Amino acid sequence: MPDARDAILERICSATRRGADENAPARAAEEFAAIARPYLRAGRLDAEARLHLFIDRLHDYDAHVVETSADSLPRTIANVLQQHGQRKVIAADGLPHEMLPRDFEFLAEREAGIEDLNECDGIVTVCTVAIASTGTIVLAHGPGEGARRLSLIPDRHLCVVRAHQVVETVPEAFDRLAPSATHPLTFISGPSATADIEMTRIRGVHGPRFLDVVVVR
Amino acid sequence: MTIRVAESAQAPSFQKAALPLLEDAQLRRNVRHATDVIQLKRAQVVAETVDWQELRTTASDTKAHTLRYLDHYLLQFEKACTAAGGQVHWAADADDANRIVADLVRGYGGNEVIKIKTMTSDETGLNEALEHEGIRAHETDLAELIIQLGRDRPSHIVAPALHKNRSQVREIFRETMHLPDLGDRPEDLTAAARRYLREKFLRVKVGICGANFLVAETGSVCIVESEGNGRMCLTMPEVLISLAGIEKVIPSFQDLEVFLQLLPRSATGERMNPYNSLWTGVHANDGPKHFHVVLLDNGRTSVLADAEARQTLHCIRCAACLNACPVYRQTSGLAYGSSYSGPIGAIVTPQLLNMEHGQSLPYASSLCGACYEVCPVKIDIPEVLIHLRGRVVREQKSALDAEALAMKMAAAIFASRRRFEAAQRLGRLAQGPLVRKGWFGNLPGLLGNWTRVRDLRALPPQTFREWWKQRAKNAERSGHA
Ligand code: SF4
Numbered sequence: 001m002p003d004a005r006d007a008i009l010e011r012i013c014s015a016t017r018r019g020a021d022e023n024a025p026a027r028a029a030e031e032f033a034a035i036a037r038p039y040l041r042a043g044r045l046d047a048e049a050r051l052h053l054f055i056d057r058l059h060d061y062d063a064h065v066v067e068t069s070a071d072s073l074p075r076t077i078a079n080v081l082q083q084h085g086q087r088k089v090i091a092a093d094g095l096p097h098e099m100l101p102r103d104f105e106f107l108a109e110r111e112a113g114i115e116d117l118n119e120c121d122g123i124v125t126v127c128t129v130a131i132a133s134t135g136t137i138v139l140a141h142g143p144g145e146g147a148r149r150l151s152l153i154p155d156r157h158l159c160v161v162r163a164h165q166v167v168e169t170v171p172e173a174f175d176r177l178a179p180s181a182t183h184p185l186t187f188i189s190g191p192s193a194t195a196d197i198e199m200t201r202i203r204g205v206h207g208p209r210f211l212d213v214v215v216v217r
Numbered sequence: 218m219t220i221r222v223a224e225s226a227q228a229p230s231f232q233k234a235a236l237p238l239l240e241d242a243q244l245r246r247n248v249r250h251a252t253d254v255i256q257l258k259r260a261q262v263v264a265e266t267v268d269w270q271e272l273r274t275t276a277s278d279t280k281a282h283t284l285r286y287l288d289h290y291l292l293q294f295e296k297a298c299t300a301a302g303g304q305v306h307w308a309a310d311a312d313d314a315n316r317i318v319a320d321l322v323r324g325y326g327g328n329e330v331i332k333i334k335t336m337t338s339d340e341t342g343l344n345e346a347l348e349h350e351g352i353r354a355h356e357t358d359l360a361e362l363i364i365q366l367g368r369d370r371p372s373h374i375v376a377p378a379l380h381k382n383r384s385q386v387r388e389i390f391r392e393t394m395h396l397p398d399l400g401d402r403p404e405d406l407t408a409a410a411r412r413y414l415r416e417k418f419l420r421v422k423v424g425i426c427g428a429n430f431l432v433a434e435t436g437s438v439c440i441v442e443s444e445g446n447g448r449m450c451l452t453m454p455e456v457l458i459s460l461a462g463i464e465k466v467i468p469s470f471q472d473l474e475v476f477l478q479l480l481p482r483s484a485t486g487e488r489m490n491p492y493n494s495l496w497t498g499v500h501a502n503d504g505p506k507h508f509h510v511v512l513l514d515n516g517r518t519s520v521l522a523d524a525e526a527r528q529t530l531h532c533i534r535c536a537a538c539l540n541a542c543p544v545y546r547q548t549s550g551l552a553y554g555s556s557y558s559g560p561i562g563a564i565v566t567p568q569l570l571n572m573e574h575g576q577s578l579p580y581a582s583s584l585c586g587a588c589y590e591v592c593p594v595k596i597d598i599p600e601v602l603i604h605l606r607g608r609v610v611r612e613q614k615s616a617l618d619a620e621a622l623a624m625k626m627a628a629a630i631f632a633s634r635r636r637f638e639a640a641q642r643l644g645r646l647a648q649g650p651l652v653r654k655g656w657f658g659n660l661p662g663l664l665g666n667w668t669r670v671r672d673l674r675a676l677p678p679q680t681f682r683e684w685w686k687q688r689a690k691n692a693e694r695s696g697h698a
Contacts, residue, residue, distance in 0.1 A: 005307040008463065008514045012288040015522035025293075028286040032468050035278045039271035039475065057488065114419060134489035147503040148452040148494075152445060174474040181435050181470040182301065184500050187477075187493035192445035195485065196360040196376055197383055197403040198247075199254040205359060205407055206414065207445025207492065 043132075043168025050132045054166050055215065057135025061190025062203060063211040070216055073160070074101040077124065080158060080212050086121035092150055094143025095124065099160065109150055117149060122156030122210075129176045130166045136189045137161060137213070138173060140180040148184055151208070158212040159188075166215075220516040221311040222340050222569050228554025230577035231563075235552040244380050248372070248549045251379035252540040258486025259537060259591070266482065276475050277595040280531035283468055284521060290433040290466045291512065297436025301498025303508040314513050315346035318425065318458055321509055322352050325456045327423040331414075333440065333447045334358035335427030336374055336534055337460050337513060339556035340569075343425070354425070355417050357446035359410050366393040372550035374557060375484050375536040380549050414446065424450035424505065428461035429533070430476060431510070434469045437497040438510065441480055443490050451494050457505040462513050464530040476533060479593035483535035516569035525604045529564050531594040536561075538588035538598060544581055553578060560588035560598045564605060572605070572612050579605040 018024065045053060058065050068076035078101035081089055091106035100106060106124070107116060117123075128140040137159055139145045151157050167173050177185065192207030203209055228234065238244060263269050283290055295305040308314035322330055330347065332338065332354055344354045344365075356365040360378035364371055367389040371377030378386070387401040390409050399409055426447065430439040438459055440447050451457060467476065473495075481490040499508050520529050539545045539559030550558030554575065555566040563582055567575035579602050588598040 004309040004313060004514075007309055008307055008512070008518065009288045009291070011514070011518035012291075012463075012521060015518050016285055016287065024286060024289045028282075028289050028468075031282055031285075035275065035282060037275055037475075039268040039275060041474075061491075118415075118419070131489075136489050141500075141503060148448065149503075152448050152452060170478050171471075171474040174471055178470065182437065182497040184497075184503055185493075185495040186448070187489065189487070189489040189491050191491070192443065193491050194359050194407060194444045196358075196363070196378060197381075197386055197406055199251050199376075199379075200403040202403050202407045205411055205444035205446065206357075206418070206449050 039171075040169060041171040043172060045132070045168050047163065050166055050168050051163055051215065051217070053168070054130060054132035054135060054161075057132065058190070058211075058213055061135055061211075063135070063190050063213050065213045065215060067215045067217060073099055073214070073216055076214055077101055077158065077160070078104055080214065081122070084122070084156065084210070084212075086156065088116075088120045090116065090120050090123045090150065090154070092123065092125040092144050092146035094145075095126065096144065099126075100124070109146055112150075114149075114153070117153040120154050122158060122212075123150055123154045124158045124160070125151055126160045126162075127165065128180060129173050130161045131170055131173045132166055132168045134170060134189060136173070136187050138177065139186045139188065140177065140183045141186070142180070142183065148186060151186065151188070152206075155204070155208055156210045156212065157188075157208040158214065160214045160216060162216045218310045219312060220570055221342065222515070222566050222575075223342060223554075223556040225555040225566050225570065226574045228575070231548075231552055231554070231581040232577055234554060235548045235581075238548045238552050243382070244549055244551075245547065247380050247382050249546060251373075251376060252546055255376075255486055256540050259483060259540070260486075262482045262486055262488055266478070272475055272479055273593055273595050276479055276533075276593060277528075277531060279467060279472055279475065280594055281528070283466060284464070284527060284530055287463065287466070287521065290468055291463060293433040294431050294436055294466050295512075297432075297434065298438075298498055298510060299436070301436050303436065303498040303510060306509060306511045308511050308513045308515070310515050311341035311513075312346075314341045314460060314511050314515070315343050317511050318343060318460065319347055319350045319352060321456070321458055322347070322423050323350065325423060325507070327352065327421075327456070329353045329355065329417075329421045330423045330425050331355050331357050331417055331421045331450050331454065332361075333424070333426040333442065333450045334361045334377070335425070335460060336556055337427045337462055338425065339371060340515065341460070341513070343460065355414070355421065357414050357417070357450060358442075359407065359444060359446075362410055362414070363389060366390070370551060371556055372558065373536060373539060374534050374550070374559070374561070377550075380551065414449075418446075418449040418453050422454050423456045423458065424454035425458050425460065426450055428459050428465050428510075429480065430473060431461055431466040432468075432470050432473070432495075433466050435497055437470070437495050439473060439477075439493060439495045441477070441484075441490055441493050443485070443492065445492060448492055448494055451496065452504045454505055456507045456509075458509045458511065460511045460513060462515075463517050464532075480533055480535055483533075483537040483591065483593040516571060519571050520565075520568045523568070523604075526564070526568060526601050528596050529561075529568060529601060531596050532561055532565065533594055534561075535593055537591040537593065538596075541587040541591045542582070543585060543587070544583060548581075553581070560602075561596075564598060564601045567605060567609070572608050576609045579609060 093109040125146045126144040127137045129138045191203045191211045194205045195201045363378040372380040383401045429441045481487045545559040553562045563578040584599045
């Protein structure tokens with residue numbers, strides 16, 4: 001409705017006592033740049049303490065955390081899958097092959113239909129960045145991270161996080177995410193949950209009920 | 218243009234609506250329990266955030282700035298969203314918005330939609346409007362589902378069913394989902410909702426959501442949620458429609474680093490809620506093929522025009538002010554006659570309605586200031602309440618009845634906070650003969666209407682605000698302000 005658009009814009013101009021004004025974008029940019037940001041942007045912890053905090057926060061959300069090294073990553077993934085008796089597991093497209101255990105057969109994401117997602121035992125992805133202070137994993141849904149539905153419909157999500165991907169603060173994460181600002185982004189903080197009934201936290205409503213995080217040092 | 222906010226034009230006054238609620242002991246227990254739990258969790262995660270006040274300040278500055286250039290940022294959003302394959306629509310009022318959404322749904326051949334909890338669609342009465350057009354709307358947020366199946370009204374803006382306890386929820390699900398053996402553990406109830414909705418997530422072609430934030434710079438939309446029902450609605454359908462108030466826009470992607478720290482801590486007392494989703498227009502091979510945003514005015518531009526009340530539009534709908542409000546905690550949100558309740562409801566509903574309805578709402582407060590203390594975007598709700606009380610009385614001055622006259626006198630007093638405080642002090646000196654053991658009984662004359670609702674606590678020797686000021690002064694003196 002083009003007339004509603006014009007009417008709303010006009011009402012805004014008169015409400016803010018500005019006429020239609022060609023310099024508005026430039027002045028807005030100038031004023032915006034002048035907004036003070038005195039909050040903490042950069043973290044203060046060293047690498048070890050940061051990782052420790054991240055794992056601590058994940059535990060708070062009832063996520064299951066395993067630490068490993070790059071060399072033992074495939075074996076660790078195999079162990080986690082076995083531990084939970086997972087057989088039908090979907091690997092996100094673009095996941096580095098050397099990361100996956102050879103003796104385990106994965107279904108490729110591109111070959112998996114909705115039914116497969118609905119019935120499988122779990123999925124494996126990597127992430128773009130992780131935030132220690134909030135225990136958050138961020139997927140920008142690039143290679144190895146899967147389309148959004150991949151980490152949504154199945155009951156179990158195994159996510160591989162490398163130590164260098166972990167930042168301490170939310171602003172640091174946004175700095176790293178800037179190049180992906182127009183990708184679809186999913187911030188995941190623990191398994192899906194609700195507290196709508198008597199404020200009792202229940203894990204796993206519609207998203208995965210279980211989140212396994214493999215941290216690679 | 219006809220501005221409508223839920224059913225508020227037909228709603229009884231706050232004071233009238235509150236009466237039966239105050240007698241519902243179960244409801245008051247449920248509300249008190251829920252708000253106590255959230256407040257405690259909030260206090261913990263706010264206390265550990267050393268830069269909380271700095272985050273609040275930047276958020277408030279960012280919102281104030283955005284509102285000054287609202288037209289510019291909306292146009293920027295429209296351009297970026299359109300370039301990314303989205304379509305932007307503008308709705309002057311609730312009916313406009315509902316019609317646009319219904320036309321879109323029908324245009325895509327749909328007669329069913331799945332919905333993420335959106336206060337904005339409660340505001341416009343979207344579900345009823347869709348039903349009128351033969352389109353069935355399924356709420357997918359657990360609390361909204363409880364409300365929808367129980368044919369109830371939302372009592373809270375974040376947890377709309379917090380006035381219901383587990384056995385009440387079980388009764389609703391038993392009957393409407395045909396599950397006679399359903400247990401009443403929250404686990405059982407949640408599992409029942411999961412089964413009930415999963416089939417709909419995989420089948421229904423159109424999703425409807427609101428927006429927590431619209432990013433002008435990138436044209437992205439951000440949704441904050443817990444259950445994953447949001448992610449389902451955002452990614453599974455072929456068509457996605459977002460209904461968003463024009464005040465939801467923020468300038469840049471980076472601004473989210475501030476708001477995404479404030480919102481979850483304030484709303485649910487979590488460091489971060491389980492899921493935040495951001496998307497920009499349409500993404501190839503991932504999610505809906507068609508994306509529409511409906512930008513809604515419905516009275517927001519008249520709020521913008523009132524310089525003293527404009528800060529109302531900073532609100533990010535976290536509900537911290539509800540949980541902290543001593544009045545809300547007694548009555549629940551059901552007394553506010555609108556989908557917006559508590560202190561924010563008391564200021565936003567009458568303003569959207571241009572003070573033509575909901576005039577009792579600015580009086581639904583003791584002006585204790587707790588709402589301002591907890592507001593993550595620093596809206597000075599008591600100040601706005603006092604300002605609106607003044608407007609109510611001024612705009613009723615044509616009505617020459619005694620009540621209006623009394624209200625007018627009140628308006629002169631409420632017009633400035635300092636004068637209001639002076640009046641409170643004066644009141645303390647003058648109330649002597651009316652007080653019985655610290656409580657006012659039935660007051661004579663005009664004020665009697667009000668004390669019939671409940672005993673009015675006699676003005677304490679020190680008001681909350683005086684105490685607060687004194688406390689700050691003392692702290693300063695002892696060196697740790
Ligand atoms: S007014 Fe402030 S505290 Fe209340 S809901 Fe809005 S943002 Fe939250």
